[in-house]
Amino acid sequence: MSKAMLKTMAAMAAVAAFMLPSASRIAAAADAAPSAAAAPAPAMEEPGTRRFLLVSVEVDNTKFWLPSVIAVEQGDKVTLTLMNQVPGAAPSDKHGFTIPAYNIAEVVTHGTPKTITFLADKPGVFPYFCQLHPGHVGGSLIVEPKK
Numbered sequence: 001m002s003k004a005m006l007k008t009m010a011a012m013a014a015v016a017a018f019m020l021p022s023a024s025r026i027a028a029a030a031d032a033a034p035s036a037a038a039a040p041a042p043a044m045e046e047p048g049t050r051r052f053l054l055v056s057v058e059v060d061n062t063k064f065w066l067p068s069v070i071a072v073e074q075g076d077k078v079t080l081t082l083m084n085q086v087p088g089a090a091p092s093d094k095h096g097f098t099i100p101a102y103n104i105a106e107v108v109t110h111g112t113p114k115t116i117t118f119l120a121d122k123p124g125v126f127p128y129f130c131q132l133h134p135g136h137v138g139g140s141l142i143v144e145p146k147k
Contacts, residue, residue: 049077050120054139056084056095056108056130065097065128068139072120074146079117084108096132099141105131 050072054065063086072078084095093110101122108114123145129138 048075051079053081056086058086063136065139071142073144074120074123076120078120082108082114084110096130098131099126099128101126
């Protein structure tokens with residue numbers, strides 16, 4: 001197993017350990033939001049394409065983008081479907097999603113999914129977060145170097 005894969009798994013284990021105490025509250029939030037796992041791939045998906053569903057949720061008055069870590073390989077075409085499931089009425093029904101290193105900055109309205117696609121052309125660890133509300137908890141895009 002590669003060192004990069006081990007680092008990815010360690011990061012995911014650390015996130016899981018952090019989230020376990022809040023599992024019951026997260027489960028309640030999950031009832032209102034779709035699973036924050038990788039979206040299933042279409043039957044005829046081309047190699048090198050990665051699809052993820054990221055969901056903005058609120059747990060104990062803290063907003064999160066889940067999952068908090070996604071990993072791809074350099075050169076992958078990445079499609080992110082963003083869903084804002086944080087309760088609220090206009091104008092507080094909007095939350096941001098940005099990956100500055102990839103010049104991505106979107107505003108996602110509650111209940112209206114937004115899909116973005118980009119090429120993961122540079123390796124590294126890149127934070128993603130809500131550019132509208134700096135106090136919200138973001139995550140990381142890990143782009144492993146092409147082998």
